[in-house]
Amino acid sequence: MSGKPVAKRLVFHIGGYDPITSHVDAQRRFVREIARFQRTWSVKATVDGLHDTADEIRWNVTTTGPDWLVETDYRLVRWHDVIETFGDRSNGSRISVGILTLLDFVLAGTLWRYLQINWRYALFFLYPFVMFGLLMAAAILIGLLAFKITGSIPVAAAGGLFGVAAVLAGPWRWLHLGDLFDDWIFSREYIRFGNSEIEQRLERVATELVAAASNSAADEILVIGHSLGAVLAVDLLDRALKQDPDPGRNQIPVTFLSVGSSILKVGLHPKATRFRATMERVAKSRAIFWGDYQALVDPLNFYKSRPMAEMGLSTENEATVRVVRFSRMLDDHIYRRIRLNFFRLHGQFVSGNDKRASYDYFMLTCGPISAKLQTLAPDGAVPMIADDGGLIASAPLSEGELPSRPGAAA
Incomplete structure (x- = not known):
């Protein structure tokens, strides 16, 4: 085995426009879905240490295989209170x-x-x-x-x-x-006016992110945004870059994953000049790796798009685009049951899989292989994890052994 597996990871997750009303519900859903992850990949996981703050809901995840252990500090950035004010x-x-x-x-x-x-x-x-x-x-x-x-x-x-x-x-x-x-x-x-409450919160979380990049024992910092949360994740990263233009200088890589993203929902509006400038600064940062996951059957995301190009921005350091197929992630009877339920399909980006696939939310957030390497690898973690959940000795675990970063990939 080449390279070093991830042992500690810090995750900042920003969900979509989904009014989760309590920290208990948020963690319950996470625990339910990570159980599927355990069965699919023959691994074990424990979730504990629930801590609720004004800005985040936090818990700890410990995942283990025969020859690896990962400790994940998982932080769900709150904004359901803002959603509730609209409702x-x-x-x-x-x-x-x-x-x-x-x-x-x-x-x-x-x-x-x-x-x-x-x-x-x-x-x-x-x-x-x-x-x-x-x-x-x-x-x-x-x-x-x-x-x-x-x-x-x-x-x-x-x-x-x-x-x-x-x-x-x-x-x-x-x-x-x-x-x-x-x-x-x-x-x-x-787009037109911003949202002061969210902006103040993201500024505070950005301060945490910068501090973690400087002092954390994590092997990887992962910022993941689902649906409209991907827009807020871009905002978060831009604020972190303004506080520290090179957050990865202490050798803690920062990865940004937009999954089922609504970046173009906002970025294509002519008045979204502020957001497009924010997006360009984040994309150009050499300190951040950006992967964008899209799915054909999900009408709530932009399938086979190149976000930077579609917004008319520089593609010099654009996202690595990966197209995923939910039909290959789920048991046939489950996929048939939900394939016309577009909201449930959209939620599959943050749910557990029934089959091993190139995209797996829990392998990305809690697995022993960095999210960046999983995104660069054509088949994700599949060829790197054995049937018993152990690491495969011959699997490429260093960036140099993987294809160069593409602008768009199938």
């Missing part, structure tokens, strides 16, 4: 601002850019607004039908109001339209 707005406010957001993205040409790069993502953007429009049309039809039957305007108005109330009480919640409206409303506000 606490009245439905009238959410609907009116949501329609304004729709017009903003359409008139600015962002929807057209989505269509050019990934039509599935354009449909995802349109889905909540079109669905809401159809439901409102149904409510109006109820009022018209009431008028046709009774000839009474008051009865027709009451019927229409009943239809609207039924929509807000039922499909609005069942179809998660409120959360989807809020997701796009937040994105528009972040």
Whole structure:
């Protein structure tokens, strides 16, 4: 075996627009999914030391194989409180601002850019607004039908109001339209105005990251952003670079992974100049390795895209793009059950696998091979881990034995 396996890792994870309401729920989901990781890779894992702060939810993970042990300091950066403030707005406010957001993205040409790069993502953007429009049309039809039957305007108005109330009480919640409206409303506000609460939090977490890069015993610092969390992860790394332009000088490598990313969701908007400048600074940093994981069947990410090129930015040091296939990560019956549930598919980026595959969230965050090397290796950790969970002696564990960093890879 060449190279040195990871023994200690520090992970900062920023999730997508997902209102996790308690630290208990967040850790429970992690523990449930890491159990699948243990079965798939023939390893053992323990999760303990839950600690809840204003900025993060932390716990410790110890994973072991026959000839290795990894201790992971896992930190989930909180922002569900910000998400909840958007959800606490009245439905009238959410609907009116949501329609304004729709017009903003359409008139600015962002929807057209989505269509050019990934039509599935354009449909995802349109889905909540079109669905809401159809439901409102149904409510109006109820009022018209009431008028046709009774000839009474008051009865027709009451019927229409009943239809609207039924929509807000039922499909609005069942179809998660409120959360989807809020997701796009937040994105528009972040693009145009920023979000002071999130920015202050990311500044504090960036200080932790810089301190860890200087003083930590970790072999690797991993910043991983899922969905819209990838946008905030870029923001976090940029703030860390402003505090310390070379966080890896103490030989602790810093890896950034964007998985199921919404970077282009924000970056393609003409007004996102601040974010694009942030993205360019992070991408150009030689202290940070960036890997971007995408999936075809997930309409909530940009499949087979080159983020820097699509935003019109320099591709000199762009992401290493890896395309993953969920069908090769899951048991057949599970994949068939969830393949039309797009939110569940999107969540597979941060869930456990049933099969060994080139992408495995828990192998990247808790495994003995660095996330950078797993991303560079065409088959990830698969050829490096034996059937019994041990390290394979002949596996390439040094960067020099792997292909040079590509701009985009299949």
